[in-house]
Amino acid sequence: MGRLFQFCILLILFILPFSRPSLEEIYGINFVGNWTETEKRYVYQAISHVSIALQRQVNYPYPCKTNAELFKEVFGITKDNPLIIEKRYSTYTGAIVVNYYHIVFYNFFPSKDRSIRLIVHELGHVFEHNIFLNTEEKIPREVLKETWITDKTFPRRTFPNNYYGYYGLCYDWQMSCHKTPAEEFADMFIGWTYDKWETSPQGIIRKQWMDTNMPIFINASTPKLSQCSILYPLLINPIPY
Numbered sequence: 001m002g003r004l005f006q007f008c009i010l011l012i013l014f015i016l017p018f019s020r021p022s023l024e025e026i027y028g029i030n031f032v033g034n035w036t037e038t039e040k041r042y043v044y045q046a047i048s049h050v051s052i053a054l055q056r057q058v059n060y061p062y063p064c065k066t067n068a069e070l071f072k073e074v075f076g077i078t079k080d081n082p083l084i085i086e087k088r089y090s091t092y093t094g095a096i097v098v099n100y101y102h103i104v105f106y107n108f109f110p111s112k113d114r115s116i117r118l119i120v121h122e123l124g125h126v127f128e129h130n131i132f133l134n135t136e137e138k139i140p141r142e143v144l145k146e147t148w149i150t151d152k153t154f155p156r157r158t159f160p161n162n163y164y165g166y167y168g169l170c171y172d173w174q175m176s177c178h179k180t181p182a183e184e185f186a187d188m189f190i191g192w193t194y195d196k197w198e199t200s201p202q203g204i205i206r207k208q209w210m211d212t213n214m215p216i217f218i219n220a221s222t223p224k225l226s227q228c229s230i231l232y233p234l235l236i237n238p239i240p241y
């Protein structure tokens, strides 16, 4: 009996480390290419920041699903359809979204925070793509384009490099710096994630637009956002780094 007990304990100790789901499984992402542990942490932190913003928008003050569950639901990620996050060698700093669920990163910035904001910007594109897949409703770039037509006071990037209502300059809190509505939306997605904008009339206008439209966009992206029966405590930083 004693031996059997010891054997069972050893078996459990052996199996336990292998049975815990990885962060890749928990968040439904698939790393492809040569990632350093530091770069992977940037990705997890960016996803964590976006998830917390989703909780704030959807469930505050009673989040009823984990950050990872909400993230996967809103981004249309399933076990069979993970978000592919690829790293490719290049001398170029930046990233592209190659299709709905596939982001390719090149080099990151020397600054950790800027690198994380670059990932949040790309997640903004994926978020929009998922709306496009799930609804006939207007996607964010179309709504923003209409806003520019109907409201001439709504801020819009022109050159040279300036704040335009964002919390920082180009390649800091504006990761694309291009003038298209798709790129402006992805940068406003950064502002919304951190709720940080320039303290100016332009910043207030952008913040109000995102606060008004993001619940509509989230609904469009996830028309069947499941209701919850269990209440979880708000996980401020679920990533163990």
Ligand SMILES: [Zn+2]
Residues within 6 Å of the ligand: 121, 122, 125, 176, 183, 186
């Ligand atoms: Zn972009």
